[in-house]
Each structure stands twice: as C-alpha cells, then as structure tokens.
Amino acid sequence: MTPPDASDHRWSDLDRPPLSAVALRRALVREGSLWTSLDVVPSVGSTNTDLAARAGELPEGAVLVAEEQTEGRGRLDRRWSAPARSGLFFSVLLKPTGIPVDQWGWLPLLAGVSVATGLSRAAGVDTALKWPNDLLVTVGGEERKAGGILAERAADGVVVGIGINVTLGEKELPVPGAGSLALARAVSTDRDTLLRAVLRSLAQWYGAWRESGGDPAASRLQEAYAAGCATLGRTVRAELPGGRSVTGEAVAVDGHGRLVLATAEGVQQPVGAGDVVHLRPGTRTEETRGTEE
Structure with missing residues (x-):
C-alpha cells in the first residue's frame, strides 16, 4: 500500500500546526459567554459566505474558523489567498437587536479595535488601524497591511470576517508590501493563543457597545478607534x-x-x-x- 503524500498530512508542516478546536471551545464557549459555538474546518471557500448562509438558524455568537480559505473575499469583492495554517481566517455572527441599525456601521471598526487590542496583548506587536478595515504592522520601519475585516449583513444580524497574516514570510506574501505578525517580530505566533485573545477582546468591546445602546462615545469605542487609527492626521x-x-x-x-x-x-x-x-x-x-x- 502506498503511503499518503506527506504534504497532505495535517502535521506535514510542523511550524504550522493545526488549531485545536476542542481547546478553543473549552476556553471560549461557556455559559454567559458571547460565543455559543466554534467550528474549525480544514478548508472553505469563504468563512463569511458559509456562516452567512446559516445565519438564520444559528444563535448570536457562532464562530467559523478555517485553516485555509480558497475564495477569501475583501471589500469591493477583492480576492486573496494564503497558505494553509499561515494565518487566522474566521467569521463571527453578531445579532445586535435593540441597537439602532444606523449604528451597526460601527461593527467593523469595533472589530478592528478588538483585533488590535487582542494582538497587542498576545503577540506583543504594535498595531495600527487604517480606516475603515485594515490592520497595519511595522516591518523594517515601514507600515504594512497584515490583516483586514469584512462585515456583511446576513439574516437578522451581521457576519464579521477577519483575516490576519500570522506566519507568512516575505516570499509567501500575496503582494509586495503586505506584512505578517512574524515579519513584525511578534513574541508569539501561536494561533490558538492569538485567536483566544482576539475573540475575548471582541466579546469585551461588543459587550460594552451593546450595554451603551450602540453609543460609540459612551462605550469609549470612538475614543479607542481614534487613538489607534493611523489614518487620522494624514x-x-x-x-x-x-x-x-x-x-x-x-x-x-x-x-x-x-x-x-x-x-x-x-x-x-x-x-x-x-x-x-x-x-x-x-x-x-x-x-x-x-x-x-
């Protein structure tokens, strides 16, 4: 019997081990938490597309994570891709009932603040936000984009997709001038740790925003976004x-x-x-x- 190709084995790249869905659920999906389910799939076209298709049947707080996206989408329907297990590619379902719809536009900015806050704690890298949805890191004194956010209406809520380049090297970058946490000399590139930190940060900011009735000033979201926004003043x-x-x-x-x-x-x-x-x-x-x- 011919052994399977080593390149197809889930542990073939020991520098990029798979996420532990069991450990992530144990840490994040618990009573009183925003997160109600968390699934990790080996490959998917787009986590946003798949989660949006099920938004009507799922409760708020569903999380879908993919080790690889083959049809990743950004704003203006731009396409992008990255090697399997080289980053964090996930979407979350939020249903901010009771919050005025005209304030839902803050959700991608809220996600940006959450990602920046979570990564600064867990990865030890200085991050900045480019309005409205880009995460910037500094590599060799140059600002580079290492992640992005896409929020889309779905059923009675919003699906927020987040992509973060974690371990990509220079030769793997989708375009010259992109970046990654590894290139920014992150103290940790453990994806389980990073994902937990980002989702916990997102739950905290989302909770504060909801408790304030969606008021970005009262929840301090507007202040936090402005403080971390590299676009302001330019x-x-x-x-x-x-x-x-x-x-x-x-x-x-x-x-x-x-x-x-x-x-x-x-x-x-x-x-x-x-x-x-x-x-x-x-x-x-x-x-x-x-x-x-």
Missing part, C-alpha cells in the same frame, strides 16, 4: 463609489464611524464608504499597501 485620498475621489486631511471619525476629511476648499467632508489611500506629504504616493482581507 493627508489621504478617498476613492468613492461612482469613480469620484476627494483628497484632504483626515481629521476625525464621526459618531457614525465615517472618516471626516478637511479639504483644501475648507469643507469638512464625511466619507462613509470607499478606499482610502495614505499619501506622503507633498506627493500622491501610497504609503500602505496590501491585499484586502
């Missing part, structure tokens, strides 16, 4: 739906989670959707690069 170009763009200094994140730009014409322009490019002073060159997670 000159940026916002590429808006419909092919329009606006350039100005990013001066604030308003009560609806929109980025406020002060333009050369003296107008304060809120931006609620679109791509934002960080510009170097006096140029129109992009500073942060990477794939959409």
Whole structure:
C-alpha cells in the first residue's frame, strides 16, 4: 500500500500546526459567554459566505474558523489567498437587536479595535488601524497591511470576517508590501493563543457597545478607534463609489464611524464608504499597501 503524500498530512508542516478546536471551545464557549459555538474546518471557500448562509438558524455568537480559505473575499469583492495554517481566517455572527441599525456601521471598526487590542496583548506587536478595515504592522520601519475585516449583513444580524497574516514570510506574501505578525517580530505566533485573545477582546468591546445602546462615545469605542487609527492626521485620498475621489486631511471619525476629511476648499467632508489611500506629504504616493482581507 502506498503511503499518503506527506504534504497532505495535517502535521506535514510542523511550524504550522493545526488549531485545536476542542481547546478553543473549552476556553471560549461557556455559559454567559458571547460565543455559543466554534467550528474549525480544514478548508472553505469563504468563512463569511458559509456562516452567512446559516445565519438564520444559528444563535448570536457562532464562530467559523478555517485553516485555509480558497475564495477569501475583501471589500469591493477583492480576492486573496494564503497558505494553509499561515494565518487566522474566521467569521463571527453578531445579532445586535435593540441597537439602532444606523449604528451597526460601527461593527467593523469595533472589530478592528478588538483585533488590535487582542494582538497587542498576545503577540506583543504594535498595531495600527487604517480606516475603515485594515490592520497595519511595522516591518523594517515601514507600515504594512497584515490583516483586514469584512462585515456583511446576513439574516437578522451581521457576519464579521477577519483575516490576519500570522506566519507568512516575505516570499509567501500575496503582494509586495503586505506584512505578517512574524515579519513584525511578534513574541508569539501561536494561533490558538492569538485567536483566544482576539475573540475575548471582541466579546469585551461588543459587550460594552451593546450595554451603551450602540453609543460609540459612551462605550469609549470612538475614543479607542481614534487613538489607534493611523489614518487620522494624514493627508489621504478617498476613492468613492461612482469613480469620484476627494483628497484632504483626515481629521476625525464621526459618531457614525465615517472618516471626516478637511479639504483644501475648507469643507469638512464625511466619507462613509470607499478606499482610502495614505499619501506622503507633498506627493500622491501610497504609503500602505496590501491585499484586502
């Protein structure tokens, strides 16, 4: 009998062991916790797509984690991929009933604060947030994108997908200029530890936001996001739906989670959707690069 190809064995890459679903459930799924279920699958097209398809039958707090995504999606339906077990690829189901729908736009920003907070504790890396959904790390003095967030409406709730590059090396990066926790010299790249830290942080921030009735100021979410947002204080170009763009200094994140730009014409322009490019002073060159997670 011919032995199976070693490359197909779940332990073939000893530097990238699989996640322990049993240990993760023991740590996170318990009475009184936000997290009600946690499944780890070897491979999936998109965790957001699969979890959204079941959102109507699942309670709030369902978590779907994939060791590999073959059809990962980001904002504007951009596609990306990464080697199996090289990162954290997961989606969570949130059902913020009782919270005004116009405040649900804070959920991807809340997830960003949660990821940054959790990783700073567990990985020991300095992280920053690029509005609205990118996680930045510093590699060799350069800001690089190491993760992203995609929130989508599903049934009576929202599915929030999170992708984080953990152990990718330079030659594995999806595009030049992307980053990973390993390249940022994280003190830990143990994915079980990192996932627990991020989900616990997300539960804490989400709980505070819900208790405040979705008020980003009362829950201190707006303050925390502004403190960790690398976009504020910079000159940026916002590429808006419909092919329009606006350039100005990013001066604030308003009560609806929109980025406020002060333009050369003296107008304060809120931006609620679109791509934002960080510009170097006096140029129109992009500073942060990477794939959409």
